[in-house]
Amino acid sequence: MTWFSLPITQEKNKAEFFDASTATTWLARQPQANAPAMLDKLLAQIQAFNLYRTSPKERFKTIEVLRKTLFSVSGECQRRYENKPLPLPPAEQAVFESTRQLWRAGRVAYLHCLRAGLDGNPSLTAHHGKVAHRALTCLRMEQMHCYLAGTELDGEFWRNLHAVFTSAEQLGVERELVQDPQLGETSESTASGQYAMAILLHLARPYSLTRAQFSATVRWLARWREQAKILAEPDTSPRACCIALDLAQDQPLHDNLRAASIPRWLSVTPVLRKIRQRLDLLATGESPENLKLGSVLSSEACVSLLSELVDHLKFQQQAAFESVRAATATTVATGPENIFRLLGGKGLNSADLLASAPGSTLNQERLALFGHASREEESEDAYEGEAWQIVRREPDELYLIRPAGISGQRLALRGLLAIRDTQNETCILATLRSLYSRSDGSLCVIASPYSGTPVPLLVEIRGKTGGKLVRYPAFLLPAKLEDGSSSVVLPLGVPAHALSMRIYEAREKSQLALRLSLTPPRHISGRPLAMARRP
Numbered sequence: 001m002t003w004f005s006l007p008i009t010q011e012k013n014k015a016e017f018f019d020a021s022t023a024t025t026w027l028a029r030q031p032q033a034n035a036p037a038m039l040d041k042l043l044a045q046i047q048a049f050n051l052y053r054t055s056p057k058e059r060f061k062t063i064e065v066l067r068k069t070l071f072s073v074s075g076e077c078q079r080r081y082e083n084k085p086l087p088l089p090p091a092e093q094a095v096f097e098s099t100r101q102l103w104r105a106g107r108v109a110y111l112h113c114l115r116a117g118l119d120g121n122p123s124l125t126a127h128h129g130k131v132a133h134r135a136l137t138c139l140r141m142e143q144m145h146c147y148l149a150g151t152e153l154d155g156e157f158w159r160n161l162h163a164v165f166t167s168a169e170q171l172g173v174e175r176e177l178v179q180d181p182q183l184g185e186t187s188e189s190t191a192s193g194q195y196a197m198a199i200l201l202h203l204a205r206p207y208s209l210t211r212a213q214f215s216a217t218v219r220w221l222a223r224w225r226e227q228a229k230i231l232a233e234p235d236t237s238p239r240a241c242c243i244a245l246d247l248a249q250d251q252p253l254h255d256n257l258r259a260a261s262i263p264r265w266l267s268v269t270p271v272l273r274k275i276r277q278r279l280d281l282l283a284t285g286e287s288p289e290n291l292k293l294g295s296v297l298s299s300e301a302c303v304s305l306l307s308e309l310v311d312h313l314k315f316q317q318q319a320a321f322e323s324v325r326a327a328t329a330t331t332v333a334t335g336p337e338n339i340f341r342l343l344g345g346k347g348l349n350s351a352d353l354l355a356s357a358p359g360s361t362l363n364q365e366r367l368a369l370f371g372h373a374s375r376e377e378e379s380e381d382a383y384e385g386e387a388w389q390i391v392r393r394e395p396d397e398l399y400l401i402r403p404a405g406i407s408g409q410r411l412a413l414r415g416l417l418a419i420r421d422t423q424n425e426t427c428i429l430a431t432l433r434s435l436y437s438r439s440d441g442s443l444c445v446i447a448s449p450y451s452g453t454p455v456p457l458l459v460e461i462r463g464k465t466g467g468k469l470v471r472y473p474a475f476l477l478p479a480k481l482e483d484g485s486s487s488v489v490l491p492l493g494v495p496a497h498a499l500s501m502r503i504y505e506a507r508e509k510s511q512l513a514l515r516l517s518l519t520p521p522r523h524i525s526g527r528p529l530a531m532a533r534r535p
Contacts, residue, residue, distance in 0.1 A: 003163035004111050015048035020061040035076035039098050046105040056116035057123040063109040070106055071182045074099045082148035083211045085410035086437050096149045107138035114167055129176030132168035136194040147206040150436045155250030162247040165195040185222035196228040202252045205312050208434040212296050213305055227270035234265040241269050268313045275306050321444045331385035331420040335409045339418040340473035341383035345456030345506035404441030417447055429454045452477040456506035461498035
């Protein structure tokens, strides 16, 4: 029995090839240097070939000829949308959707072959393991591109993932090693390992990882995925960690709301053991390179990410955005300038403070032209913010939805938000720690709030190069710290580029006497927090 649906095939072939030989000839004629154009052509031809009635063996040989091009074209196209702020612009969104459809088309081709094997066709008996493995890697590639584009995986994806693994079990090939140099992770892997990898990546909460963290996580899990075991019964030993699955559902994990139809358990105990071994060795001073953890992340960053991975594998995140019935409306500002205006800050774009500053170039120019420095009042419109929804509140997390159709700023991971508390009409600052888009165009956000009511500040610096005066928005968080200090959120790199600095309260435009000492371990939106102390 299979749970994946396939298109009905027909005798007429609308593709420009009909077997492996003609597919090779067709590829040689294509302008593969133009990746988006090649993407569209390749997608159209594979979709057409999937409708053509041919022998399972010939279909398998044909899609194998095209497979290397699938990887090269999709790899080139992913640069146009990976790690970009959301929502993606229409052109980038179109490239992503075509890339996603390309891997779906590849998956359908292999599923035709897999179904033939399940139906008893003897022509691919020797290749059952490779067919199941290839179908799973197509799913894995779709998953990877969705994560890179910050896009939610749908129920069809998870349903097909479970169905292919179930088929591999039925054919008895789930633990058969398959060579796959195109995947670029390990030289060989099993269908069970690829299935476990897809679940492990989901558990790693990829929408909360930076590009460097995500790359490192993929590298680590690719090395340890074969350690994870798919069990028919849970491991009940005291130190075991098993995750409940239901291979009949269209979601990654068993929801525990009803009895599982096809129960399985993913044992991550060996993976956790590998992680703890690395953490122990890093604590003794071993370098990430010596432990084969890569060279992109520092030792401290590896410890932090590995520790988070342990928590995520042991404590699975509940679905937080499924129901919005209890959602409450709120107002949100995104980006420093909008936050500054929502908080009532003024003076960011006017010239009055600059003109009054001693040695100001603008002040000298106006004195030369008019004999006096202009004190024109600025006219800055108040910012009303965007209408969002809060769907869940935790002590240190807020779960929010930004509805589709809002034409505000695009959002990026680690970005800064201001969220209005509708209960007392005050605002809080928060950093965006998880972000992805849904099929309806809405954005799902998990934000970590910071204590204290933010106060808008103006930071006016004289640059080290050229002595130019520049003004930036900043925010004071009067947190109740043990040493009596408050926190100032500054744009990244401002202190390093400043020859001198003045700080103004942006509502009264009064200069503040603050002494700043940077504390690099604390960050909001990639912007270091400086500890502000009154002398």
